[in-house]
Amino acid sequence: MAPAPTLARGSVGSVETRYVDLPQPVRLDCGRELHPVRVAYETYGALSPGKDNAILVCHALSGDAHAAGFSKSSSSSARDGFGAEERDGSAGKGLGWWDGMIGPGKAFDTDRFFVVCTNLLGGCGGTTGPSSLDPVTGQPYGSSFPVITVADMVRTERAFLNVLGIERLAAVAGGSLGGMQALEWAILFPDQVDAVVSIASTHALHPQGVAWNSIARDAIMRDPAWQGGHYYGTGRAPDAGMGVARMVGHITYLSAPALHDRFGRRLQFADDIRYTLTEPEFEVESYLRHQADSFVRRFDANTYLYTSRALTYFDLSRQHGGGSLTRALEGVSARTLLIAFSSDWLYPPSASQEIEEALSTVGKPVELHVIEAPYGHDCFLLEEARQTPIIRQFLAEERPS
Template identity: 75%
Template structure:
């Protein structure tokens, strides 16, 4: 049977009871979580896979949205052949796919701090009745996972067959395996790391600075003012997007081709090369679907993330699958190799696969067909 679709899937919402404690010492009340599910929960409630998204993702991981936003989360090179409203990891989730919904009940949530349905800086602060804005607390990957754990408890799910994700999603999978080692059978960590490299920290800092130096940011309290830091946010997206790609992929797609017309116009203000126009398009589409404060908070959270590998390797009980891509310089294969080596030295069950592909960090969205058999075999062998 060829892999199938999960069909049309609507995003749901759940409000957590009580307060959610945070690493910064504060807590959040009335946290709302946006989520989607695919497949059927087993009577024993033991076939659950939690899929975690990257910085700019959301809860809509698979299928078609009945009410798609103007701009989807499957953007960049990955958007070219994708229908409107398709989930960001649709090629990986569904009947017969890597996360096989004939076997598993797959859950995807929007992260704490998000802007696509889960409580974040643009949400209403219950204490003031106004958007949090600058009052939203600093969050960490551990806070995101703590929120996911509280959410799953409301669904009466006590144990996970697997936690999976790419990039920031992979960090969450690692955090799950260290914070709740006895509640996770397997983790699938794709194009991720135990700690962002200094070059990645630097690029993220530039992206954040571009937002905060936009006068329209207004210290983070721009909601309801009629102005938003779209210019700074657009530059942040340009910077971020380039880090997700590779020099060979950009050269292949754009080269030094000029815009239609073919002649240089010798202008300072308008794009003359195709790659310039592409980046402007990425910027304009991103600001229509994403909140600048959310970008700041999630970018800072993934920058903070750092596992003490020897100690983490001793703590992790889950079988671990690591997948990296040869051209990914933002989350280089060496990081996955370091995690793999630490786990093996601790006697833990782990696999590492390096895929030779030219698309940079975006490979985890573009190389779904090559990841699928690796993930499917890993989960089958582990009898997840």
């Protein structure tokens, strides 16, 4: 057997976020139409002459269009989790949130694929969202922005790809909320998606996840600086509440053992406790506040609200199957790759198993890989080395090199 070739695992290099204004209004599940809609996006690799090598990458709650490479304009990281945070520290700021997965020789190999990532509808990274101007009032939408769904995000992505002249996707991929979008694509546009890669995701968030998201949103909306959602231009923003929301989210993205290994019960000051209510006493307390502060600087609270609402609404059985997941998925024609992580208690492997079973029941090609890894939900951002061969193999089955 010949030795395996050494893969060039390089960077896509310096990148820039670009913008497209959609020519048509986006029709939303709530019945409203949104117009104008601008979409922020980045691309990596080259579109083939036949335009048949495009992969759409969809981001999670706190992400943006900057998925890979080094952005001079982006000084903040859209990554979740302490592993990612560490990596930023060593690799410099401005690195895309899935840089380890997208690039030459990587899981989403830009030597072969044209990878596109957009900021989702309702976002705060350049795509139209609650901080955008409402053309009717000339003021930012704030909480008069329509309540959107994952399907609305997907329809926006579909309309955006039309502008690029891309009719079919070789794959649509994402983790968490991004994985929800990938599944929604396969249902809404079954003839336009060859493959789905849904990682650390679900067909419907479980009730405890609904609860965490509800608490996070309440923390923002109970902050008087939220001002009913119309805080833009007032000089005040619900930073305090969004900090709490972020801390809640952050703990749900990690596993209890990971927190134990990383922080234990180590005190912030090695000598002893200092009998203070207001200052951090444990390292984990200080870490959480740091996470809250850095998130508040880069993210818009209303986008958090709308995106959290959309991901809790997401429920393929209710939306498409009259209560049956099998029925919801029976129109899918894409091949599906599901990856879940053993320690992920927010998007547990059981949900991916349910998707796998439902797809198998209706005779659709599907494979599920449950990776034993300790970091919880954040694994989808951290466990690149173990996801890469699975994804490369899956994508190679359709497009052999």
